[in-house]
Amino acid sequence: MRRGKNNAWLGIIMGCLVTLIFLVTIVKLSSGNKMQAFDHNLRPELVESNKKK
Numbered sequence: 001m002r003r004g005k006n007n008a009w010l011g012i013i014m015g016c017l018v019t020l021i022f023l024v025t026i027v028k029l030s031s032g033n034k035m036q037a038f039d040h041n042l043r044p045e046l047v048e049s050n051k052k053k
Helices: 002-030
Strands: none
Touching: none
16 A cells, blocks of 8 residues: 555656656747757857957
């Protein structure tokens, strides 16, 4: 009986963790920011230019 309760609580906690990670991912993707990681390559769109537009 007690083992079943412990397993249920563990399942609830793990489900909440997965849900939290999913929601954070959705919010970050929908924010519209360029999410580019550092990969040791220089990309022109990441370099701030001093040109006046």
